[in-house]
Amino acid sequence: MPQTGLKVSVMDSTPVTTAFVEIDKVRLRYLEGDGLALEQTSMTIAKGEFIAVVGPSGCGKSTLLKLVSGLIRPTEGKVRVDRQEVAGPLKIVGMAFQNPTLLPWRTTLDNVLLPLEIVQPHRSNLRRQRKAFEEKAMALLSSVGLAGCEKKFPWELSGGMQQRASLCRALIHEPDLMMLDEPFAALDAFTREELWDVLQGLWMTRRFTVLLVTHDLREAAYLADTIYVMSKRPGRILVRYDNVLPRPRNQEMTFRQDFGDLVHELKGHIRTVRAA
């Protein structure tokens, strides 16, 4: 079988020299007396790397994202971002979820501008630079195919359009880290694959670091540089794949043998994990 996804055992995954995110022997227990949600987990993510985490539902994928964003603290072990230990919510993070969570009383443009009303130093400059900020938001909206929608309210947009707007909101303050928790899971197949290209395009021009949680193995194979497979609860990283498919990836590639093989192999892992 031609090896496209290079399987790397977790043990000898040598730390990348340019580690941007380091998860170091982390365990997490939500409540005293509860079982572990996350069993000893380690991973390193290089700056600008696009990683995907796949695993059965309830295995701790969202938990992992919250740990890296600093929304929760590990019970044991350390999380470092940019060599600093994470002690509280990081401000260099953009987030998007399955539910677009746009505010229904704000127009699409005002929704995208929300982070600039909160994050410093933009917040203090908001009044003076409102015009410039709006132009930036409009440019971002048109780069995801939402030109002309800026005055519409979220409920006037389709699910796919709302998710595009949600990506814009996650990116407007130019975060170094993107946390995407099953962002395309609620969309139909056509819209979802369109958005893969939108996301890949944004990532290739801006090169932020991405943690993508997904249960769609094709999505992971299409988008990620590195794919981690997690066990069922308590979550642990079982295998890591270096996905060497060339970029930019396109819809044609998904019909190629090597893409199919990678997805197939991931599928095999998930099946054994679920049966375990």
Place this chain on the structure above:
Amino acid sequence: MSRSRFNAVHHAPWVASVGLFVIWELGVRVSGMPEYILPSPSAALAAAWTFREAIWMHAEQTMITTLGGFLIAVIFGVILGAAVGSSRIIYSALNPILIGFNSVPKIAVVPILVMWFGIGGIPAVLTAFLISFFPIVANVATGLATLEPELQDVLRSLGASRLDILRKVGFPRSLPYFFTSLKVAVTLAFVGSVMSETVAANVGMGYLMMSASSKFNVPLVFAGLLVIAVMGIVMYGIFSLLENRWTKWAVRGARSA
């Protein structure tokens, strides 16, 4: 919605109200019910016209005490609702007290207020306040407490403070809940003020009806009830209009359906 259905929906409240009065009128006439037990609506309206000056004066007083109590309820209710809705500790600390307080019949509180403040407008204002703040607290708190956790994560990861989250998301989001509670609260405020005026005042609709009934002027009692009902409907209507104006985004479903 088709045009004819729209018209039907539009006219239904008038048809129902007029129908009620017609049935009431016919019922009284056909059964020959004596006026001192149940006067006909026409008799009540005639009494309202005869005593229009007195009614106007008393209604004005009731309106002022009601709105006074309601205003205090809004201020107090929003502050307390914000506290209860944004802190789990405050919620668990105050919840039993609030429920206990809301269960006490406010008529039982009136004598205490009279002891403290004497007979007159102040007990009426305070009773209106006490009876109407609870729905405001409950609704504002619900609006704040039901924020989507993902949205909170988005905001917290941007470094938003508690106050930021309240201002940007919490308050706008609880606005529809707030307006719903205002409609309920303002009608309750009338209940409170009239109740207090009935036992402890020399002016106001409650006092007017009490003194009319002691003189066996039953049509005037019913005239008083009708006036209070109309004041309640008008205030409810005003808050409905404000609600439609300011929280259009929340009622869009009902409209497009």
